[in-house]
Amino acid sequence: MTETQLDIAKIRKDFPILTRKVNGNPLVYFDNAATSQTPRQVIDTIVEYYSRYNANIHRGVHALAQEATEAYEEGRKKIQQFFNAAHTHEIIFTSGTTHSINLVANGFTSLLKKGDEILVSAMEHHSNIVPWQMLCERTGSTLKVIPMDTDGVLKMDDYKKLLSRRTKLVVCNHVSNALGTINPIEEIIPLAHAVGAAVLVDGAQSSPHLKVDVQKLDVDFYTASAHKLCGPTGIGMLYGKQDWLKKLPPYQGGGEMIAEVTFEKTTYADLPYKFEAGTPNICGGIAFGAAIDYLNSIGLEVIDAYEHELLAYATEKLSRIEGMQFYGTATRKTAVISFNIKGIHPYDVGTLLDKMGIAVRTGHHCAQPVMDFFQIPGTIRASFSFYNTKEEVDRFVEALVKARQMLT
Known part of the structure; x- marks a missing residue:
């Protein structure tokens, strides 16, 4: 090229x-690994939203609310197609990769117990270390580290030895933000599944560069941030397999994530809204979709x-x-x-x-x-x-x- x-x-x-x-x-x-720059096509989308149809979504019957809702959900659909998720409701809008990881870590609080183990790679960003340390403190689980060599490559033989029936989660970045290493997640994921562990992959650094197919990877959770993908800051996504997302409890309570509320009992909304409490970053979701369009136009x-x-x-x-x-x-x-x-x-x-x-x-x-x-x-x-x-x-x-x- x-x-x-x-x-x-x-x-x-x-x-x-x-x-x-x-x-x-x-x-x-x-400094593109920290944040990418934003093309005028995305900037124009942001300006158009606030200039023409700024409104809250999902609840309004008026024209602006309907236009905003349609554009926001179209953004979700574009992300689903970009990562080849099976369903649009497997795409959860978050504020970014850190939020996505914390959402999953919080959800596993009720699923882990003392003696369970979480494996994390030696080359993680702090946002894919600290939430798991906090989870271990809450549950009594143990965090174990998959070592790397001096080339910045994970030691896969050591990874295989660390895996056991005690392993409940394996978390790893797809690409190291500090070193640029592309980790062998195609090998990491099936090995984890073989012992019954779930896998979360931090895709913040991979998604701007590599074509990611979450179904082909068979990954349980995958994260991304729009601002690494020529989109705005403050918006990202969590992909989760439908079965896992149904199993995890809501991360936050409030409006939008409920089906019915009484003072006696609350029932939660279906996916993806179960994890999207409060007024979302509507413009961000729409602009995220515009950024996806821009990247797709190049390939x-x-x-x-x-x-x-x-x-x-x-x-x-x-x-x-x-x-x-x-x-x-x-x-x-x-x-x-x-x-x-x-x-x-x-x-x-x-x-x-x-x-x-x-x-x-x-x-x-x-x-x-x-x-x-x-x-x-x-x-x-x-x-x-x-x-x-x-x-x-x-x-x-x-x-x-x-x-x-x-x-x-």
Whole structure:
């Protein structure tokens, strides 16, 4: 895949922010793993909602309420099709991946007991560690860690040894936000099911890059955040198999998630509304659908191929810099490069890059156990998207060389 075939120049025109300058320099945005940028098609959808049919949904009989309800539920349907869920009611709107994980963790409170075990990978984001620690504290269950090697690859032999009939849940990210590693969930999921365990996969970092088919994977729960997928912040989704969602109790109580309320007893609404208490992020759900439309118009397979070309190009260029140390050297990875330059703190590099208009992420990336494993305070992380260019990579490398000279 080349820039010409993908028509990067045309795509970049869809993203107004890419034309701005930072500290007098054209913006180079390489912080896509934290949040993607938003195309005008999604921005226009947000403006149209608030300009033309802003109304509460599901309960109103007037025209605006009906239009908003139809657009919101159409957003849910687009997400269902994007991830190939069997039913639209298996898609729960949440505020994002963290909310989705907490919803499931809360639901398992009544299903776990002392002596049960939860397996979590060594390369998780804090949002896929802390909720399970809290669940273990509530239930007396034990959290066990699937180790990784120095390439940032999970040790699958150790995973197999950790599995037992005590294992009730296996939680793992599809792609590491800190390292870019693509985890072998196609192998992880059936092994967990073989011992009767459920599986939750954090798809926050995979969904913008990889075509995900939840039915083919046979995963029990899968999460995603719209702001990683060219959508707005504050909206995400939880996919759950129908049988599991019916088994889990509601996460929150309030309006919308009820069938009938009396002071004596309350009955809950059917899926998906059982988990969607209160007025939702209506505009967010609609805009999430618009973002899905935009990505579909390009094609995830095309996006993945081009991003891998960028990854290979950037890796080769960066490897020429003296003192370069890469973290996360798995064969299968997305377009994320996590690195340090010997003898220089990552924060100092990130600060100087910002002065030159280049946005990268520095620190532990909410994956402190990963940094502890490598015995480092953090890394510099450059994460690429389909609207980035090789010319931007060249500017990035030149700026890094300059920063290194200034700091050594």
